Amino acid sequence: MEAIAKERFEPIPKNIQAGQIIGRKPLSYWQDAWRRLRMNRVAMASMWVLLFIFLVAIIGPVLFPQYRENHLNETLMAPNAKYWFGTDDLGRDNFARVLRGSRISLFIGLTVAFISLIIGVLYGGISGYIGGWLDSLMMRIIDILITIPDMIILILLLVVLKPGVGTLILALSLTSWTSMARLVRGQVLQLKEQEFILAARVLGAGTWRIILRHLIPNALSVIIVRFTMSIPGIIFSEAFLSYIGLGIRIPEASWGNLASQGAQQFPSNLWLFFIPAAFICVTMLAFNLFGDGLRDALDPKMRK
Amino acid sequence: MLLEVKDLHVSFHTYAGEVKAVRGLSYTLNKGEVLAVVGESGCGKSVSVQTVLRLIPIPPGEIKKGEILLNGRDVLKLSEKEMQKVRGNEVSMIFQDPMTSLNPTMTIGRQIAEVLTRHQGMRRVAAMEKAIEILTLVEVPNARERAHQYPHEFSGGMRQRVMIAMALACSPDLLIADEPSTALDVTIQAQMLDLLKGLQKKLQTSIILITHDLGVVANIAQQVMIMYAGLAVETGDLREVFYDARHPYTWGLMKSMSRLDLNRKRRLTPIEGVPPDLLNPPEGCPFADRCDYAMRVCREEMPELKIVSGNHGCACWLLHEEAPKVSRPELNGG
């Protein structure tokens, strides 16, 4: 047996906190999510692309407001120094129109996503939290609504109502809140039984306080992801409806009606179709890639 | 000798760095014996035995070093094809959670028969008959009827019986049971261990039983290995470890052990603190921070596994001749 200095066998005290302190740096949930999102280069690039497009949609129409002006002696011009994106069949500046279209399309996408979020959170929250027969009734209503294809409801509504941005927002909101409501209800049901809810109730917090202060923040990450992912779908619906002539009407501009207008010229004057089409595609792509990254970053299962 | 594990090191690569789950583990198992591996969760028990079947996912896992000799062959050197012939045939495994360990879209009978068609070249009909036979052996009532049912029609205890049937279908040399009763109700737990014990007697299969409950061990095992932070801290025959435990961690486990039979009034004393994070394992004894008898040397240097007597080995500085003599605390059972 090797010799070991005697003093090394002096007793020392326990240190029961040791295992908990050393080792990995403690990260809060949101810090950890942000760290993972930042590591995802594709998602970060998409985020910058989206910020750029938002900026264009906000500032662009202020700098180039002439999207309605006809220049009848300068119709269907190819992109040039004066008209960077060319002109349409009435000589309107396509660049100004695309900027205006960006603003309208994104405005519709975000507004509808936001309205759906509010309706979904309220409906799903109430349904899940109160439960019982009210929950069953509210869920049966959703069951029936989702069995009818969205596009059919949209077309029907838009045929009946006066076309315009407001109508489109109304119609799209009516069809897109259901999936959010179901998601929220599921989250609420999961969280409802957890102990801290019980604690809050013991402390005398009211039902509404429980819903707003405890349940919803917990379900937040799932909801954020769904919110982000719903926006490209709404932009797509807007473009689709405008394309078949039910959405935004000329001389107002949106990506969908610009693409539709361009497609009527097809196969000549290609820029009229491909420029708004490119805006739609890039935005949808960026939203989807960013949403994927966000989902991966926020998914607690991804934590190791 | 059936199984001989020598100096096994297994790590997992995570975003934070390399987690050293098993850090130099050696043990042996003879034919027909039952070895109990005991320790808290996260001490590397499951990883060390799943490595025998090479079931840990690689990556993120990595077998850094060591040999696992099964009947004299090093399984770490086998090709994937050869490994498949070992799994379910020579060595099989039962997992912790029977609720999720069975395929929900396949009948119980087929899931058992599948092993037989794979390893024994049986026809489907014959394999099904054999499966029913084995289900009867593990005491599933109405086996013939139940073989055609799906997992969701079985209770947890029944599903674990099915898992055992599946594992024993090809009469393996070694059965690895990874906490087979932890996820079950207490009453079912006892039934499950009795069943395993009975089958072991009948079939003479060697078993490695993983558990965090020392109480389970006394009933069934001949050999015991106490693991802590990826290392074996005390090993030996059941009697030696039970009646002459030398490691303070083993003492701690014994004090926290629940027993239905004795000492109803005895207080259960859990071991304070948590095991060290294996991302940065301490240089010295990993238990030092939680140990009532810790000495300076414990923090500085890792004690070696020393033979106490016969098969009994223990890795603790208290066994050093210079160390102060410490008497074993009053334990129940002993």
Next chain:
Amino acid sequence: MVRYIIKRFLISILTVWVVITATFFLMNLMPGKPYTGEKAIPKAIQENLNAKYGLDQPLITRYFIYLKNVSRGDLGMSMTYKNREVSEIIRDNFPVSADLGIRSLIFGVIAGLFLGVISALKHNRGWDSFSMLVAIIGVSLPSFIIGTMLQFGLGLKFSAFIKDLFNTDFQLFPIALWESPWHKILPSFALGLASLALVARLMRTSMLDVLNQDYIRTAKSKGLSYRTVVMRHTIRNAILPVVTILGPLSAAVLTGTFVVENIFAIPGLGKHFVQSVGMYDYTMIMGLTLFYASFLIAVNFLVDILYGIIDPRIRLAKGKI
């Protein structure tokens, strides 16, 4: 299972009724009488219509007359196509749409499953990135953009290049109409790409989820071959969620026909639908809406039953569900 089917069936019927009712009142409460319309209709015909559709009756009576007519399959007369019944137009044009839709769906689902499986099995490697790139592009490009791009790239430029190269008149990818199999390639691809992308993404997630399940570890521990583990244990379970989106997928393909048929001048029902929307042909819109909705509700019903058949947990559930 029987209870499950009955319950689904009742919900489907209820939904169809909701659609009929909603459509009817929406159309009748709006300004501008759909049945009389702005167009001048000869008095004799007007009286005829009155007798048949009860146009001079109060709203609620008309509603019940409408319900009765619909239940007999009478969806009324088109207002733009003289003397043609809506049901007749459906009979003549729907087969073309169905042909296009089924081709797209089969292409999308099979190719999507393939990409999804490959990508999950080769997780985080080249194939995975490739499949997911295809999928993300498919999700992000609306069919009307893909259709037009294909028409331009393959239909005009590439086919012209081939004509030049081989000095023939053969059009490799025709850009319009629905005649030879060659005509069907581009539209089916344009319409199927979105389904492909959705299926591929869902199948990948589902595969990765199943691959992490305990029962896959059990299957491996039994010594089964990689092939068996993948085919019998992983894919069999991973495909279940994909079956559930067949309903929404059919809806997406169906609405996709509205634009794809227009782009490629395919004489299907979708093209007529968009035209009737453009011309405010109310009977057509009502009839086709009802038809499409019922069709998709029926598809959903069949998908639910299919799901029940392939998932033993539902198939064998007694009572409860």
